[in-house]
Amino acid sequence: MSEPALVALRGATFGYEDGPAVLSGLDFDIREGRALALLGRNGSGKTTLMRLLSGGLKPDEGRLTVDGEPVTYDRKGLTRLRTTVQLVVQDPDDQLFAASVEQDVSFGPLNLGLDHAQVRVRVAEALSALDITALADRPTHLLSYGQRKRTAIAGAVAMRPRVLILDEPTAGLDPDGQERLLTTLDGLRAGGTTVVMATHDVDLALAWADDAALLTPSGVRTGPAATVLARTDLLRAAGLRLPWGAAAAQLLRAQGLLTETQPGPRTPAELAALAAGRPAASGA
Numbered sequence: 001m002s003e004p005a006l007v008a009l010r011g012a013t014f015g016y017e018d019g020p021a022v023l024s025g026l027d028f029d030i031r032e033g034r035a036l037a038l039l040g041r042n043g044s045g046k047t048t049l050m051r052l053l054s055g056g057l058k059p060d061e062g063r064l065t066v067d068g069e070p071v072t073y074d075r076k077g078l079t080r081l082r083t084t085v086q087l088v089v090q091d092p093d094d095q096l097f098a099a100s101v102e103q104d105v106s107f108g109p110l111n112l113g114l115d116h117a118q119v120r121v122r123v124a125e126a127l128s129a130l131d132i133t134a135l136a137d138r139p140t141h142l143l144s145y146g147q148r149k150r151t152a153i154a155g156a157v158a159m160r161p162r163v164l165i166l167d168e169p170t171a172g173l174d175p176d177g178q179e180r181l182l183t184t185l186d187g188l189r190a191g192g193t194t195v196v197m198a199t200h201d202v203d204l205a206l207a208w209a210d211d212a213a214l215l216t217p218s219g220v221r222t223g224p225a226a227t228v229l230a231r232t233d234l235l236r237a238a239g240l241r242l243p244w245g246a247a248a249a250q251l252l253r254a255q256g257l258l259t260e261t262q263p264g265p266r267t268p269a270e271l272a273a274l275a276a277g278r279p280a281a282s283g284a
């Protein structure tokens, strides 16, 4: 691997107190600018891995590095890590606690010791990125689930992290809410944020991610999403099914409509283009 990873775990072993090891000897890289989907069956350790990558948990063995520098778990080291990596947990109710949306999103930047003017700029920017500016004064307990999710993500975005890690961000969102969230994430990526998400949705992972990491009982397997998510053996080991795009690619190859090296469709629009014998429109 040529470029050093932005965030890396090396030889990480972790188990909760009074439990067996959840992860052992794990090497894991977050590469700058690459959208990464993390997949695996329930209980495989996705949330645990995300908490290790964001410093909420400390590996029993092994180490976490940022730009090649080992992370220290003292106050200073963790503050530095928090300005680089932000985790958004799956349930927004575990993250939101302030009375209003604006107060909640302000909390992180205020805690960094920024002055009020700087905090206001960051909060406005984060609310706008998540398209919830109109909700700024709303009490968080009166928000819908999707609005609470957006507020929780805005709180992380207001920290201007280089890496945003999202634990099952689309779970519980309606189809339109999922689409809107992916558009929001595209906007953040275009602004230079590296995005990592855990998901059980193989179709979404194939359509959205550059790389996919599968947590299997024999370790983590990472590679280009289209390659990893076409491996039925790995998918089975991770408790997942083949994405429809990969299934369609198999069918198109059998019909001679797609060569071995041509990428398969990731969206219905790309499938329609391939089936019509046209080159797929990119980014559709």
Ligand SMILES: Nc1ncnc2c1ncn2[C@@H]1O[C@H](COP(=O)(O)OP(=O)(O)OP(=O)(O)O)[C@@H](O)[C@H]1O
Pocket (backbone or CB within 6 Å): 016, 017, 019, 022, 040, 041, 042, 043, 044, 045, 046, 047, 048, 049
């Ligand atoms: N706080 C905890 N204390 C003890 N064991 C825990 C704790 N949190 C998780 N575990 C255990 O660690 C293992 C990994 O859990 P984790 O939540 O990381 O899995 P996951 O891949 O995120 O699962 P899911 O898809 O259900 O969210 C599971 O066996 C779980 O029971």
Ligand SMILES: [Mg+2]
Pocket (backbone or CB within 6 Å): 046, 047, 048, 167
């Ligand atoms: Mg989880």
